[in-house]
Amino acid sequence: MPGIALLGTQWGDEGKGKVTHLMADAMDMVVRYQGGNNAGHTVIVGTETFKLHLLPAGILYPHITPVLAPGVVVDPSVLLEEIDALALRGISAEKLRISGNAHLIMPYHRELDRLTERRLGKMKLGTTRRGIGPAYADKASRIGIRIQDLLDRKIFTEKLDVALREKNLLLTKIYGRLPMNADAILQEYLGYADRLEPHITDTVAEVHTALDAGKNVLFEGAQGMLLDLDHGTYPFVTSSNCVAGGVCTGAGVGPRMIDRIIGVTKAYTTRVGEGPFPTEDLGPDGDLLVERGAEFGATTGRKRRCGWFDAVIVRYAARVSSLTEIFLTKIDVLSAFDRIKVCVGYEHEGKIYETFPPHQTIFHKAVPIYKEFEGWRTDISGARSWADLPKAAQTYVESLEQMVGVPITQISVGAEATETVTRLAPVTPRSAQA
Ligand code: IMO
Ligand code: MG
Numbered sequence: 273m274p275g276i277a278l279l280g281t282q283w284g285d286e287g288k289g290k291v292t293h294l295m296a297d298a299m300d301m302v303v304r305y306q307g308g309n310n311a312g313h314t315v316i317v318g319t320e321t322f323k324l325h326l327l328p329a330g331i332l333y334p335h336i337t338p339v340l341a342p343g344v345v346v347d348p349s350v351l352l353e354e355i356d357a358l359a360l361r362g363i364s365a366e367k368l369r370i371s372g373n374a375h376l377i378m379p380y381h382r383e384l385d386r387l388t389e390r391r392l393g394k395m396k397l398g399t400t401r402r403g404i405g406p407a408y409a410d411k412a413s414r415i416g417i418r419i420q421d422l423l424d425r426k427i428f429t430e431k432l433d434v435a436l437r438e439k440n441l442l443l444t445k446i447y448g449r450l451p452m453n454a455d456a457i458l459q460e461y462l463g464y465a466d467r468l469e470p471h472i473t474d475t476v477a478e479v480h481t482a483l484d485a486g487k488n489v490l491f492e493g494a495q496g497m498l499l500d501l502d503h504g505t506y507p508f509v510t511s512s513n514c515v516a517g518g519v520c521t522g523a524g525v526g527p528r529m530i531d532r533i534i535g536v537t538k539a540y541t542t543r544v545g546e547g548p549f550p551t552e553d554l555g556p557d558g559d560l561l562v563e564r565g566a567e568f569g570a571t572t573g574r575k576r577r578c579g580w581f582d583a584v585i586v587r588y589a590a591r592v593s594s595l596t597e598i599f600l601t602k603i604d605v606l607s608a609f610d611r612i613k614v615c616v617g618y619e620h621e622g623k624i625y626e627t628f629p630p631h632q633t634i635f636h637k638a639v640p641i642y643k644e645f646e647g648w649r650t651d652i653s654g655a656r657s658w659a660d661l662p663k664a665a666q667t668y669v670e671s672l673e674q675m676v677g678v679p680i681t682q683i684s685v686g687a688e689a690t691e692t693v694t695r696l697a698p699v700t701p702r703s704a705q706a
Contacts, residue, residue, distance in 0.1 A: 274488050274531050277519045280496030281535040281589035283543040285569070285576060287601035288536045289313035292329040292492055293689055294682075300487035301337045302330025303479060304494065305522030306512035308345040308377060308407070310400040311494035312570025316687055320361070323570050327354050328492050332363060337482070339475050340370045343512065343522020345407040346419060347377035348464040370468060371475040372420030376461070378432075380439040380452055381406035387447045397508055398545030400571050408501075408511035410435065419472055422465035429458060476524035483529055491519045491530070497589035498543075505635065508547025516593035532698060535595040535678065537586055539603040539668075542576040544569050550638045551579035551615045565605040580613040580642065583675035588628035590678045597698060598676065600669060601684040604691075609647040612668060615640035616675060645671065653686040658695045661685075669695070 276295070280286040292302065293315045309325040316322075317332055326346065330336040340346060355365040381403030388406075389396045399405060410416040415435050421428045432454055440451035482489050493514055498504045500514040513521060516533050520526060540561055543549045552558065561567060561578035568575055589595070606612050617626040618638035629635045648664040655661050661669075661683075673680045683693040 274486070275483055275491065275525060275529045276488065276532045276534065277491040277493065277516050277530050277593075278534050278536060279493040279516060279589075279593055279595075280499075280514065281537045281586050281593070281595070281598070282496045282541055282582075283498045283549075284494075284496040285312070285542055285544065285567075286496060286536040286538045287684060288493060289315040289324070289329050290601065290684060290687070290689065291534065291536050291599050292490065293317065293332075294692060295490055296330065296333045296336060298488055299330065299333075299336055299490045301339060301479065301482045301489045302328040303339040303341050303475075303489060303491050303523050304328040304344050305341040305491055306343045306514060306518045307494035307510060308402060308404050309347055309350045310402050310404045310510060310571060313494070314570050316689065322358075322361075325354065325571055326351055327358075327365070327368070330490065330492070331358065331365060331368065334364070337367050337369060337478075338365075339479065339523075340368070340374055341475050341479070341523040342371040342373035343518065344371070344374045345377050345404060345411075345512075346370065346374050347382075347403065348422075348461065348468060350377075350402075352464060352467060365471075368471045369473050369475050369478055370419055370471045372418065372423075372472050374419045375407055375411045375416040376419060376422070377403040377407045378417065378435070379457060379460075380436070380443070381410070383449070383452070384439070384442065387443075387449070391447070396546060398547075400545075402571075405511045419468070422461060423469060423472065425462060428461065429454075432457060479523055479525060483525070491523055493518070497593060498585055500592075503592050505547050505632070508545065515589075516595075533593055533596050535586075535589060535593065535598045536601060537589075537598050537676075538601050539581060539606055539672075540565070541579050541582050541585075542567050544572070544574050544576050548632075548636045548638075549577055549579060550618060550635070550640045551582045551613075552577050553579040557609070560608055561605060564608050565602055580615055580640075581672065582615040582640070583672065584615060584617060584626065584628060586672075586676045590676050595678045597681045597696075598673070598678050599682045599684070600672070600680050603665065603669070603683055604651075604653050604685045606668070607648060607650060607652055610649065612645045612647050613642040614645065614672065614675070616643045617641045643671075653691050655685050655693050656690075658693060661693065
């Protein structure tokens with residue numbers, strides 16, 4: 273029954289694509305269970321680089337069944353574009369399974385995402401403008417349209433009519449835009465239906481069949497813990513659940529089905545979009561992290577905000593998602609520094625916080641308390657075993673592990689799959705020990 277969850281533990285872009293790639297050989301099924309095409313997963317396979325937004329990275333391997341579960345929001349135009357682009361590179365999406373219960377991103381969601389951001393002005397969230405928030409909002413308001421609705425023209429027309437009546441009022445009366453035309457949307461979306469139909473299925477049943485048969489199922493998270501709608505830095509979050517619990521609701525499996533929960537954690541911190549970020553470094557150190565880490569978004573191309581490792585947020589992520597292990601990424605980026613800082617707590621109005629503060633104002637104004645580490649100042653991309661790493665790098669990893677309280681099992685020392693150090697065997701989960 274090996275169900276394995278893979279989650280980002282910061283604000284996304286931790287390198288989840290690389291970890292999926294490294295695990296792919298042993299996997300039978302890879303499931304995306306939340307988010308949509310706001311994700312940007314870079315996967316390097318041999319000499320080829322793939323940037324995936326909506327499709328699970330499992331799509332790249334012929335032996336894997338890739339799944340889009342009910343918790344995902346699907347923009348069908350983007351999905352088909354991604355499928356076509358992969359086909360040109362010889363990769364087939366034939367095995368792709370899409371839940372009929374997944375919600376559709378509609379043209380008005382994309383438009384409203386853009387318009388809301390503009391209206392918010394200085395208060396904007398810095399979304400990816402892919403319509404993610406408005407699509408999840410409609411789902412919660414129960415006026416969303418689902419993948420399965422594409423298969424029934426009558427139902428699709430009725431639901432579109434209900435949704436558009438409200439959206440067109442918003443577009444015309446609030447935003448002074450032209451209304452959207454139901455017929456045009458209908459034609460466009462029913463056009464997608466033909467191509468999507470062979471993939472639409474009950475993914476919950478298929479995931480359980482795979483787990484029951486003892487297959488290896490990887491639940492591939494998008495975004496990161498601090499972008500979680502309930503547990504992140506609200507309102508500067510995405511609109512889905514990026515914590516481990518999101519696997520359960522998004523894919524339709526109970527917590528007992530998840531044996532390992534791997535946190536993917538960057539050796540420093542980055543964030544795209546707006547919102548608080550205590551360890552952000554606006555000086556030369558931050559610039560060096562951007563440059564050495566090539567910190568530009570895979571989805572929007574935006575420069576990522578960069579700063580030192582924040583042990584408070586990763587400890588919080590470890591707790592909320594019950595991580596069993598951590599895969600530490602991009603430690604090679606730190607090779608350029610003489611001294612490396614790690615935030616071990618925050619100070620606010622004379623009080624020290626070692627756990628995630630209970631109030632947003634504290635987090636906004638938190639002054640990081642740093643512990644400094646010796647840099648190693650040498651190229652470590654050739655390291656393949658723990659012993660190959662310089663002492664200072666080992667100390668850094670061991671200290672992070674202690675601060676976060678979760679074993680760091682693997683360490684990425686470069687973008688290529690081979691540039692990885694395996695430090696500890698995968699952790700035996702408590703369920704299997706019992
Ligand atoms: P991966 O899977 C980093 C951020 C956006 C914005 C906020 C809300 O590559 O780690 P949204 O469009 O989701 O409503 O935007 O969330 N965001 C990400 N940041 N990595 C991602 O995905 C992200 N997906 C969304 O920048 O701040
Ligand atoms: Mg990304």
